[in-house]
Amino acid sequence: MDRWNLIQQLYHAALELPPKARAEFLTQASPDDAVLRREVESLLLYEKQADGLFENPEWGPAGSSETVPQETRAMAAGSQLGIFRIVDFLGAGGMGEVYRATDTRLHRDVAIKVLPAGLARAPERVARFEREARAAGALNHPNIVAVHDIGRDHETYWIATELVIGEPLAKMIERGPVAAHRVLQIATQVADGLAAAHAAGIVHRDLKPANIMITHDWRVKIVDFGLALRQPTSQDSTALELTDEGTVMGTAGYMSPEQVRCGTVDHRSDLFSFGVVLHEMCSGKRVFSGASSIEVMHAVLKDQPAELPASVPPALALIVRRCLEKDPARRFQSAADLGFALRPSSPSLPPAAAPKRRSRLKWAALAAAAGAFAALLWITRPLPPPQVTAMVQLTNDGRGKRPPWLTDGSRVFFRSPSAAGMETDQVSVIGGESIALPLPVKDADLVDISPDRTELLLCPYEKSDVPVCKLWVAPLMGGSARRLGGLAAQDGAAAWSPDGRQLVYAKDQELHIARNDGTEVRKLATFSGVIYALHWSPDGSRVRFSVDPGHDAPGSLWEAPIDGNRAYPLLPSWKAATYTCCGTWTPDGKYFVFQAGVNGMTNVWALRERVAWFQRAERGPFQLTNSPLEMLHPVSSPDGKRLFVNGYQERAQFLRYDLKSRQLVPAFEGISGIQLEFSKDEKWIAYQAIPDGSLWRAAADGSQRLRLASPPIGAALPHWSPDGKQIAFFGSDPGKPARIFVVSFDGGAIRQVTNGESGGKDGDIDPSWSPDGASLAFGSVHVAGESIHVVDLKSGRISALPGSEGMWSPRWSPNGRLIAGLSASGFKVVLYDIQTQKQSELSSVRSSYPGWSLDGEYLFYETVDDDASWWRVRMHDRKVERIAPLKNWQVANWFGQAPNNSLITSRQTGTDELYALDWKVP
Numbered sequence: 053m054d055r056w057n058l059i060q061q062l063y064h065a066a067l068e069l070p071p072k073a074r075a076e077f078l079t080q081a082s083p084d085d086a087v088l089r090r091e092v093e094s095l096l097l098y099e100k101q102a103d104g105l106f107e108n109p110e111w112g113p114a115g116s117s118e119t120v121p122q123e124t125r126a127m128a129a130g131s132q133l134g135i136f137r138i139v140d141f142l143g144a145g146g147m148g149e150v151y152r153a154t155d156t157r158l159h160r161d162v163a164i165k166v167l168p169a170g171l172a173r174a175p176e177r178v179a180r181f182e183r184e185a186r187a188a189g190a191l192n193h194p195n196i197v198a199v200h201d202i203g204r205d206h207e208t209y210w211i212a213t214e215l216v217i218g219e220p221l222a223k224m225i226e227r228g229p230v231a232a233h234r235v236l237q238i239a240t241q242v243a244d245g246l247a248a249a250h251a252a253g254i255v256h257r258d259l260k261p262a263n264i265m266i267t268h269d270w271r272v273k274i275v276d277f278g279l280a281l282r283q284p285t286s287q288d289s290t291a292l293e294l295t296d297e298g299t300v301m302g303t304a305g306y307m308s309p310e311q312v313r314c315g316t317v318d319h320r321s322d323l324f325s326f327g328v329v330l331h332e333m334c335s336g337k338r339v340f341s342g343a344s345s346i347e348v349m350h351a352v353l354k355d356q357p358a359e360l361p362a363s364v365p366p367a368l369a370l371i372v373r374r375c376l377e378k379d380p381a382r383r384f385q386s387a388a389d390l391g392f393a394l395r396p397s398s399p400s401l402p403p404a405a406a407p408k409r410r411s412r413l414k415w416a417a418l419a420a421a422a423g424a425f426a427a428l429l430w431i432t433r434p435l436p437p438p439q440v441t442a443m444v445q446l447t448n449d450g451r452g453k454r455p456p457w458l459t460d461g462s463r464v465f466f467r468s469p470s471a472a473g474m475e476t477d478q479v480s481v482i483g484g485e486s487i488a489l490p491l492p493v494k495d496a497d498l499v500d501i502s503p504d505r506t507e508l509l510l511c512p513y514e515k516s517d518v519p520v521c522k523l524w525v526a527p528l529m530g531g532s533a534r535r536l537g538g539l540a541a542q543d544g545a546a547a548w549s550p551d552g553r554q555l556v557y558a559k560d561q562e563l564h565i566a567r568n569d570g571t572e573v574r575k576l577a578t579f580s581g582v583i584y585a586l587h588w589s590p591d592g593s594r595v596r597f598s599v600d601p602g603h604d605a606p607g608s609l610w611e612a613p614i615d616g617n618r619a620y621p622l623l624p625s626w627k628a629a630t631y632t633c634c635g636t637w638t639p640d641g642k643y644f645v646f647q648a649g650v651n652g653m654t655n656v657w658a659l660r661e662r663v664a665w666f667q668r669a670e671r672g673p674f675q676l677t678n679s680p681l682e683m684l685h686p687v688s689s690p691d692g693k694r695l696f697v698n699g700y701q702e703r704a705q706f707l708r709y710d711l712k713s714r715q716l717v718p719a720f721e722g723i724s725g726i727q728l729e730f731s732k733d734e735k736w737i738a739y740q741a742i743p744d745g746s747l748w749r750a751a752a753d754g755s756q757r758l759r760l761a762s763p764p765i766g767a768a769l770p771h772w773s774p775d776g777k778q779i780a781f782f783g784s785d786p787g788k789p790a791r792i793f794v795v796s797f798d799g800g801a802i803r804q805v806t807n808g809e810s811g812g813k814d815g816d817i818d819p820s821w822s823p824d825g826a827s828l829a830f831g832s833v834h835v836a837g838e839s840i841h842v843v844d845l846k847s848g849r850i851s852a853l854p855g856s857e858g859m860w861s862p863r864w865s866p867n868g869r870l871i872a873g874l875s876a877s878g879f880k881v882v883l884y885d886i887q888t889q890k891q892s893e894l895s896s897v898r899s900s901y902p903g904w905s906l907d908g909e910y911l912f913y914e915t916v917d918d919d920a921s922w923w924r925v926r927m928h929d930r931k932v933e934r935i936a937p938l939k940n941w942q943v944a945n946w947f948g949q950a951p952n953n954s955l956i957t958s959r960q961t962g963t964d965e966l967y968a969l970d971w972k973v974p
Contacts, residue, residue, distance in 0.1 A: 127151055127166060133210050134203045135744055135762070136164055148181070152215060155200070157744035157763045158652020159630070162200055163216065167209040178209055180279070185211045187254050187280035189680065192443065195245030197265070197275045198678050200653075214651075214678075216273045221329070222261035229336035232365055236394055238264075239330055241272035243391030246326065249274075250319040250387055255281040257317065259325040260306040261332060281317060304345040305338060305352070309378050312349045320380040323390060327375025327383075331357055334364045334372065353378075368394075435974040437674040438643065438658050442970040446483040446696070451942070452964050455634070455685040456585070457696050458498055460505040460528065464687075464696050464966060465489060467498055469942065481689070481696075481968060492533040493524050497544045501528075503552045505690065509536070511544035519543050520559060537570010547586040547595065556595045556614075558583035563597070563612060563619070576612050577619035585634040585685075590641040596622060598633035605786065606631035609646060623659075626673065634685045637661070638692040643973065645686045645695060648673070654682040656697055656969070676971065681963060695969040702743035703962035707943065709922075709936065709955040716941065719956065720754045726944055726958045727769050731776040732906065734951045736797070738770040738779050743962075747781055749797060752951075760795045761802055767793075769818055773825045780805075780819040780828055789815025792830050794845070806830060809850045811838040818861050823868040829853075831860035831873070840871060840884065855889035861901075866908035873902065881913050894925060895932070905949055912955070914938075914947060922947060922955065 062082070066074045127149070131138040136153040142163065143150050153164040167181045182202065189199035201212040221238065224230060230238070242264060249256060256263075258279040265273040279302060302311045308324035310317055331339045335358070340351040357376050360369045371393050377383045384390040446464060447453075454467035454474070463478045468486070476498065478489045496510035506528055511521040522540045526533040539546075539557060546557035548568070556565045556576070563576040563583060581601040588595050594614055600607045609632045612619035623632060628650050635646030644659040657673040677683045681699040688695055704726050708719040720728075720737075728739035730752065738749045738760075747767030750757040761767040766783035768790075773780070777797050784790040792806040805828065806816040812832020819828045827842050840856035843849070859873040859882060871884040872894070881895040881902055895913065902913045910924045912935075922935040935955070947957040 127164075132759075133164060133166075133205050133208065134201065134212075135746070136162060136201075136210075136212055138164065153212070155212070155652050157746070159764070160651030160653070161215045162212045163214065165211045165213065181209050181211070187277035191249055191252055191254065192677070192679050193245055193248035194439070194675075194678060195241045195272050195274060196248060197273045198680070200680060213275075214273075216265045216267060216275070218265050218267035218271075218273075220262050221264040221266055221333070224266060225261050225332050225336060227336075229361065229363075230333040232334075232363075232368060234270075235330065235333045235368065237270055238266065238272055238333070239326075240391055240394045242274065242326060242329070243387050243394060245272065245274045246319075246322055246387035247391060249280075250322070255317060255319050256322050256325075257281055257311065258302050258306070259322050259329065260303050261329055264329065304348040305340045307349065307352060308380075309353050310380065312352050318380070319387065320383050320385065323375050323383050323387065324377075324380075326387075326390070327372055330368075330372045330375060331360065334360050334368070339376075435660075435670075437670070437672070438660075438676065438971055438973045440656075440676050440695075440969045440971045443677075443679075444483055444968045444970075445699075446479050446481070446966040446968055447486050448483075448965060449486050450964070451486075452960065453698050453966060454497070455698065456498060456500075457685065457687050457698070457966060458501040458508065459687060459689060459696060460501065461690040465498060465501075465508070466966065472939075479966065481694070483968070490530075492526050492531070496524065496526075497521070499523070499541070499544045500547050502548055503550055509546060509548065509555075511541060511546070523555075523557070536568065537566070539566060539570045543582065543584055545584045545586050545597070547588050549588050550590055550592045556586055556588060558586065558597070563595075565614065576614070576617055579610075579619070587636045590637055590639060596635055596637075596644065598635075606649075607633045609633060609635055623673070629673075635659075636687055638688045638973070639690060640692055645676070645688065647684050647686065650675070654684060655679065656683045656686045656695065676969070683967075686969075689968075692973070693970065695971060697967050697969060699963060699965055699967045701963040703960070704742040704944065704958045705961045706739075706956060706958050708950055709947075709957065711935065711953045711955065714936065723750075723754060723757075724961075727946055727948070728956050728958075729771055729948055730950060730956075731772040732774055733776055734906075736772070736776060738772060740767050740770065740781075745783075747779070747795070749779065758799055760799055761793070765793070765802070771819055771821055773821050774823060775825055778825075780821065782815075782817045782819060782830070784815060789813065790817050792816050792819045792828060792843070794828075805843050805845060805848070806841075806850065809841050809843075816841075820862045820864045820871070822864055823866055829862040829864055829871060831862055833860060838876075840873065853884065853886075853889070855891065856884050859884060859891065863902050863904055863911075865904055866906065872904065872911055874899065879916070881911075894930075895923070899923075901946055901948075903948055912947075912949065914945070916945065 062078065066077055127138045129138055129140060135155060135157045137156055139152045139154055142152055148165045148167055151164045151166065153162050155162055167177065185199050185202040197216060198214040199211060200214065203210055246256070254277070256274065256277060258276060263274065263276045265275055267273070306325045306328050308321040311321055328339045339357045340348050340355060342348040342351055360372065375383055375390070384393070451468045458465045459481065462481055464481060465476060465478050467474050468477050474495065476489045476491055477486045479486045491510065493510045493512050496512035498508060499511045500509040508526050508528060510524045510526055510533070512524065513521045520540050520542055521544060523536040523546055524533045525536055539555065540559060541557040542559045546555055548555055553568055554565060555568055556563065561581065561583065562578050564573055565576055566573040579599050581599045583597050583599055585598040586595060587597070592614065594611055596609060596611045598607050599610050609622040610619050611622050629648040630650070632646055632648045635644050637644050642661055644661055646657055647654055648657045655675055655677040658676055659672045679699065681701050684698040684700055686695045686697045703724045705718060706720040706723060706725065706728060707716050709716045724742045725739040725748070726742055728737055730737055735752050736749060737752055738747065741748050744763050745766040746759055746763060747761035747770055748757055748759050760779065761781070761783070764785050767781045768783060770779050770781040778794050779797060780792060780794050782790045782792050789808060791804050793802050793804050795802045808815060810816045810830060810832035814833045816830050817832060819830045821828060826846065827844050829840055829842050831840050832838055837857065839852040840859050840862045841850055841852050858876040860876060861874045863872040865872065869886055871886065873882055873884065874880065875882050879898045879900065880893055881899050882891045882893050884891050894911070897915045898917050899913045900916050902911060904911055908927070910926055912922065912924045915921050915923060920938040922938065923932060924935055925932050943957045943959045947955050950956040
């Protein structure tokens with residue numbers, strides 16, 4: 053009896069026994085052959101795990117839902133998972149159901165993979181599902197599907213990824229062999245994706261045609277990292293296995309021999325699986341087959357693949373054969389090497405054999421002509437798009453970053469908050485500790501760096517409410533600063549010309565150009581919006597900048613030639629982007645890099661400016677980053693080889709401040725939000741979620757959460773009605789002024805109750821309930837001539853309060869006699885008496901967020917100047933008490949009252965760091 057037949061007999065005999073009796077049976081059946089016992093044990097272990105992992109149907113493409121049993125499609129169109137609304141069913145497989153969904157916050161289509169209800173009760177399947185999100189989410193590469201979010205809604209586990217429109221490679225192979233040029237086009241992209249995963253220490257372990265998606269423009273996306281293995285990298289000393297060693301993991305027919313044996317698996321295992329995929333693309337047939345999974349795995353161990361068709365180029369056949377070596381040491385040793393071998397220019401593709409019996413001179417002439425033609429094809433080939441090859445985190449201080457970032461080639465300079473206020477910091481371009489950069493001008497924002505990288509253009513604000521600042525120049529190496537003539541810029545929007553002799557700057561919604569001594573000023577263009585992020589082209593012929601039209605309308609990039617008085621949008625026909633801004637040229641002028649919002653995410657994009665006359669190239673825009681972080685404000689290094697960007701992800705943590713102990717401690721763990729308010733009975737909370745701005749209510753212990761309002765409407769400053777049955781808030785659709793809304797405590801329809809009656813251009817904001825719950829007071833943002841208005845919720849009638857002119861941010865006192873608010877001029881706390889209809893000043897300091905204690909004994913507010921603090925006024929004797937200075941606290945400019953003699957606020961806990969991107973520029 054040969055060994056394989058013996059293994060099969062022992063396997064089937066052991067399979068009939070209870071699991072606990074199998075080990076003793078195998079020991080008795082083969083006492084002297086430990087290797088034989090291990091092979092049978094591995095097959096038994098495989099059988100235990102094989103349910104749903106090996107022989108399940110592949111993911112169905114869009115439109116194939118009729119092949120899936122109705123009971124698997126548990127999510128109906130319109131169902132909500134977190135911020136995602138289900139649109140349509142796409143397909144199902146052994147480890148999940150896939151749906152098309154809409155991100156209601158960012159207005160983009162995504163794919164939602166949902167763990168079926170039956171599998172959600174198995175902890176090991178849930179763990180695998182989460183591992184898939186962590187593995188793919190750790191990677192950022194154009195040939196690997198991007199993970200946007202992961203969540204759990206009751207017993208439903210889901211992963212949100214980018215939506216790949218196309219078909220699995222498996223469907224293409226079903227139609228027959230793939231043309232050689234398409235094989236190379238697909239394979240090189242798969243190799244690039246695997247190289248990125250392996251560089252991050254991640255082995256896919258389930259590479260197969262069903263897990264390789266091909267888009268309609270022949271882009272490749274590797275999907276399904278549910279079986280991924282994390283291995284240590286040279287940068288990772290704390291690596292963690294995503295799945296256990298010593299277990300059979302993979303799909304029969306695509307596993308490497310070492311996977312079948314439960315041996316040690318590394319990145320070369322993926323190269324074997326890739327070889328199987330390559331062979332199937334070239335032949336249109338399965339490489340390893342059998343009547344059962346066990347027979348297929350035996351073929352992987354023992355059989356040699358069939359010869360490829362004669363039509364397959366010999367060099368490609370050699371590459372496939374080398375990938376399929378049983379011994380890992382005989383395969384390619386890296387995906388990068390394999391990718392190089394697959395490229396047509398690689399020396400691994402051997403030259404054709406020389407023809408026989410031809411004239412040497414004739415063939416020499418033909419060879420010369422062919423060489424010239426090949427050279428012409430090479431130099432006139434279409435240029436590939438630029439590509440980011442690596443990303444390095446530069447800062448790790450957890451503090452906010454204010455653009456722009458400036459660089460002298462060895463350091464990156466930026467503004468960041470500190471205990472003493474905003475400071476200018478510097479960090480090495482290779483990363484490290486951020487340290488302060490002393491400047492001779494106090495409280496100045498960074499504007500630009502001189503062309504020779506020796507001076508900084510600065511913009512100190514004399515008053516915080518005046519957005520125009522005078523321009524100063526300070527030497528980087530220390531010394532006195534000097535004024536730049538009489539020039540002043542709006543919001544620090546200014547830039548040096550490439551020769552340093554001129555400046556372009558924005559002021560009063562106009563674009564101006566002047567000599568660097570402040571003389572010879574002339575206007576370039578006028579806009580109905582705020583101009584910012586100005587940059588001069590390297591050849592000095594034009595400037596580009598961003599324009600914010602206001603009213604939450606999307607910003608856009610514009611260009612203005614220096615020799616004229618006109619301006620025009622840069623990308624007027626690019627419909628994919630919801631907004632564009634904040635761009636700059638590379639030093640050679642070949643590319644313009646900028647940030648853009650596409651499909652709800654902000655990433656860095658590049659526009660090709662010019663190429664050689666003989667080259668063919670697409671202009672773009674080309675997407676450079678694809679990250680779960682918002683990638684903001686790209687700036688080129690002086691040599692053009694790197695881009696410095698801000699990686700940002702918003703998240704906020706609630707904090708409770710105890711007035712007796714004066715301790716600030718975390719509250720409502722797991723909730724990211726701001727502007728929280730307790731109901732009057734202190735049993736419920738309402739808050740605005742971060743980052744999507746939706747409205748939520750929950751029990752006072754954080755349980756029983758319910759979303760009441762979702763984007764795009766937003767939900768700012770929610771306030772409970774006195775009876776706790778309704779919540780008022782203000783919000784707006786993008787580009788429209790704000791309005792006041794009311795929603796029931798237990799959800800349902802949202803009712804709009806105002807229509808711009810406050811008179812402010814930004815709309816109606818900041819509602820406050822009357823003590824009887826029948827009315828809401830509201831205003832607009834510090835509009836000097838307007839009044840506090842009141843809407844009667846029963847009749848809908850709206851009227852202005854006589855004598856309340858110039859007030860906003862109203863807060864009705866619990867006894868109904870007073871309304872606290874802020875003055876439009878100076879932001880001072882004022883009181884409006886309902887009976888006398890007169891105002892009185894309560895505090896002469898610039899303040900914000902007035903709020904009453906629940907018993908009305910105190911009025912709280914926050915001062916916002918240099919001495920930022922929380923204060924309260926005891927109303928019966930008007931005694932003022934400072935509660936806490938905020939100088940050393942990195943908390944939000946917001947706080948409210950909480951039970952048990954405490955206050956509630958929040959702080960930013962998301963990611964806000966600088967990164968360096970290495971990129972390949974054709």
